[in-house]
Amino acid sequence: MLTLQDCLGFSRLTPEQIEAIAVHQHLEMIVAAEWAESMLDRPGGRSVVERVLAAEVDRCRSRGDLRRWRRYQSGLDDFVRRQE
Numbered sequence: 001m002l003t004l005q006d007c008l009g010f011s012r013l014t015p016e017q018i019e020a021i022a023v024h025q026h027l028e029m030i031v032a033a034e035w036a037e038s039m040l041d042r043p044g045g046r047s048v049v050e051r052v053l054a055a056e057v058d059r060c061r062s063r064g065d066l067r068r069w070r071r072y073q074s075g076l077d078d079f080v081r082r083q084e
Contacts, residue, residue, distance in 0.1 A: 007033045012040055016075040017053060023068075024056040046083060053079055 008015050011033045022032035039045040053076040060069035 004030050004033075011037060013049075014075055014078060016071045017079055020053050020056040020068075020072040020075055021049070024052050024059070050076070050079060050083070 022029045057072045
């Protein structure tokens with residue numbers, strides 16, 4: 001049986017990125033990791049993942065959740081850098 005840690009280790013995303021996706025999509029972390037991996041393999045999927053990450057960054061900022069905003073912004077910046 002795979003654990004959450006196993007799935008995060010297999011993922012092409014960081015735990016912070018998976019967490020932001022999970023929160024935004026209202027998914028459990030393990031399901032968010034699977035969703036993200038599936039999306040990254042689809043044409044245009046990287047753009048979808050980037051939009052989800054950006055939307056969660058904006059939501060955290062608008063709610064004043066600076067702790068999450070910093071972590072999620074860092075994850076978004078990392079994701080964008082790796083796409084270049």
